[in-house]
Amino acid sequence: MRVVLIEVTAAHYRRNPLSQMARVLEPLAIEYIGAYLEQNGHDVTLIHQLDEGNEEVVEKIVSIRPDMVGLSCMTYSFPDAQAIASAIKQALPETATVLGGYHVLGLADCPPGFDFVVKGEGELPCRDIVQFLQTGRPNLDSIPGLCAYRDSETGLSVSIKCNVMGASLHTLPIPKRLPRERYFSMSMGENLPDTRLACIVIGRGCAFHCDFCCTPQVFHGRHGYRDFDKVIAEIRFLQSQHGVNTLNIRDETFGPESVIRSFCQKLLKSGVRIKWRAFAVVGTVKPETVALMAESGCHMLFYGIEASDPDTLRLRRKSFAGHIEQIAKDVALAQSHGIFVRGGFIVGHETDTEATFVRHLEFLKEVHPDELYVSFLTPFPGTPLFTRAEKEGRILERDWSKYDCEHPILNVGIPADELVLLRQELYRKYYTSREWRTHLELRIAKRPEEETTIRRYTKFIDERLNIFNSFAVANGS
Numbered sequence: 001m002r003v004v005l006i007e008v009t010a011a012h013y014r015r016n017p018l019s020q021m022a023r024v025l026e027p028l029a030i031e032y033i034g035a036y037l038e039q040n041g042h043d044v045t046l047i048h049q050l051d052e053g054n055e056e057v058v059e060k061i062v063s064i065r066p067d068m069v070g071l072s073c074m075t076y077s078f079p080d081a082q083a084i085a086s087a088i089k090q091a092l093p094e095t096a097t098v099l100g101g102y103h104v105l106g107l108a109d110c111p112p113g114f115d116f117v118v119k120g121e122g123e124l125p126c127r128d129i130v131q132f133l134q135t136g137r138p139n140l141d142s143i144p145g146l147c148a149y150r151d152s153e154t155g156l157s158v159s160i161k162c163n164v165m166g167a168s169l170h171t172l173p174i175p176k177r178l179p180r181e182r183y184f185s186m187s188m189g190e191n192l193p194d195t196r197l198a199c200i201v202i203g204r205g206c207a208f209h210c211d212f213c214c215t216p217q218v219f220h221g222r223h224g225y226r227d228f229d230k231v232i233a234e235i236r237f238l239q240s241q242h243g244v245n246t247l248n249i250r251d252e253t254f255g256p257e258s259v260i261r262s263f264c265q266k267l268l269k270s271g272v273r274i275k276w277r278a279f280a281v282v283g284t285v286k287p288e289t290v291a292l293m294a295e296s297g298c299h300m301l302f303y304g305i306e307a308s309d310p311d312t313l314r315l316r317r318k319s320f321a322g323h324i325e326q327i328a329k330d331v332a333l334a335q336s337h338g339i340f341v342r343g344g345f346i347v348g349h350e351t352d353t354e355a356t357f358v359r360h361l362e363f364l365k366e367v368h369p370d371e372l373y374v375s376f377l378t379p380f381p382g383t384p385l386f387t388r389a390e391k392e393g394r395i396l397e398r399d400w401s402k403y404d405c406e407h408p409i410l411n412v413g414i415p416a417d418e419l420v421l422l423r424q425e426l427y428r429k430y431y432t433s434r435e436w437r438t439h440l441e442l443r444i445a446k447r448p449e450e451e452t453t454i455r456r457y458t459k460f461i462d463e464r465l466n467i468f469n470s471f472a473v474a475n476g477s
Helices: 011-015 028-039 054-064 075-091 102-106 123-135 215-219 228-242 257-270 287-295 310-315 326-336 356-367 384-392 416-431 434-446 448-464 468-475
Strands: 002-007 043-048 068-072 096-100 116-118 146-150 157-159 197-200 203-205 223-225 246-249 275-280 298-306 340-347 371-376
Touching: 002 028, 002 054, 028 043, 028 068, 028 123, 043 054, 054 075, 068 075, 068 123, 075 096, 075 102, 096 123, 102 215, 116 123, 123 146, 197 228, 203 215, 228 257, 257 287, 287 298, 287 326, 298 326, 326 340, 326 356, 340 356, 340 416, 356 416, 356 434, 371 416, 434 448
Parallel strands: 002 043, 002 068, 068 096, 096 116, 197 246, 246 275, 275 298, 298 340, 340 371
Antiparallel strands: 116 146, 146 157, 203 223
8 A cells, every 4th residue: 555654743843943943853643654564565655744835734634646645734734734734635636634633632523624533552553554454354343543433324423432552562563764864963972063863762661641741641640661672773764774873762751760871771782873762751760870881972961941930849749849959950861961951841831920020030041951941831732731731711712723832822821822821931041041141150160171162052042032022923922
């Protein structure tokens, strides 16, 4: 069967690739699904919609005339995914369209333009849907992850009980890789001219239950890991075949600690030398493990700090809400080993007032992550936050294209336009603060080899401080 898999990108991100996240990463989900379908004998084409318009993508698909098109999207790119799917169905009525990605967690039926909706990991359901299209087997209600399909006779959407089950990570092939040239990051340690990025996973799942996060709704507490020998083989392949020298470990949570230690030890024993970054959770990694991570090549950790007070952290169901002082300790520990820290922070909490932004700033200056990403609290469909906010009538915006963490979505007592300005000021005041600048100068004095990447980042930030307003205008906030 001919299959096309698309990672859909929202229009405003195609116009502004240097979003607040300042990186473009490969679509690992469709790369994994594509490799799995090829392993099962199918002809697969991958499309990452980076700068192509919807019409261009549809034209490319029509020229291929596939039997099935799978579209993966986030909530903010769902309108584009639906537009592409509807155009495909109009041009190729017999081509099956499958919707996957995080947005579907809030769906109970097939939106117009789609024949199948899949929740969770996509390898098994895509394999089974293709087989169903070929042979009429298996029965649709036995396909794991399939939550809705369109009846071929009536055209109506049919919801079915969704049995979410992922493929064994040990059986998955190496992802079908897209060309490296389009992927980049402006983060420290990754913004150098010779950087060649790739994403990998060590495992899937997360043991935590943050109320705003989609991941718990996908894995429901499941947490599985790959064979580390296969991971090392994949890293060697990426180095030799693609010239990759920097890895972004895309595990939802990199852990637990025993897994981190095993991976680092295996990497060191293998003799493979490569830089890597990962997501970390405050209060979960001991000092000796952080030292081992740095020795094995870890150059950056992303900590989801999220708030500046325990009560708000409890609202968000953060595991470290009872020991908020651990945030500064963990950030300082990583930095002491030469690991850059990117801090994720959320504004627009129910507890936020204009006055709390003063506290946010002082807290961040005390913690001083090397990089900062400030997002708006966003109630993604299917999350506990969305359910509660909808029940309380606090959702201000139903335009899915604005569910990108860059637009205020919730009514928290601060007008949306003021909240936008408060976030911009938080960015500006942090990045121009004496505390942040002094911290970086001390890093350079201690590790002169970091000067080039730090200077490139601070230059990038200084330029961007002048375009926050224009970016907000471009995104409609």
